[in-house]
Amino acid sequence: MHRSQDLKERQADAGLNDLYRAYSGWLNARLRKRFGDDTEDMVHEAWIRAAPYSRKGLIEHPKALLLKIVDNLAVDRARRRGPRPIVEGDRADPAPAADPPAQVDLVLLKQIVLGMPPRLRDVFVLSRFAHLEYQEIGERLNIPVTTVQWRMKKALEYCAAQLRL
Secondary structure (H helix, E strand, O other): OHHHHHHHHHHHHHHHHHHHHHHHHHHHHHHHHHHHHHHHHHHHHHHHHHHHHHHOOOOOOHHHHHHHHHHHHHHHHHHHHOOOOOOOOOOOOOOOOOOOOOHHHHHHHHHHHHHOOHHHHHHHHHHHOOOOOHHHHHHHHOOOHHHHHHHHHHHHHHHHHHHHO
């Protein structure tokens, strides 16, 4: 029994190593403009937080998981810093996607986003397209960060449900 547990852990570690080799360059490039000098720290922390998921065999969509972990890390950092005023033009443009989406994918995404309830859509658009942190979204919409988190969770669930149709 103990031997089989060691084998499972070694296989999980190998799986995480494979994921790291496949996605670390992509994650670094994706985060470089958003976090600048802090990119390597964010990437390193993301892989540390992804390890338990790998051990449990729960990583089905590695890019989505890594981006969600990084979003959570950014929220944690924002909480530690406290609120700051929003200054227009202080945000770097996000890194372009490695693989540009097909026109059909863009149309589908637009339909899904437009079909969301307005409160969910507002939070989703500010997070995913304006690249605001949850704290900033809360300040802009005059709602608590916990409400932003809840609405984002519901928006992502809505997107996932629409994609499964």
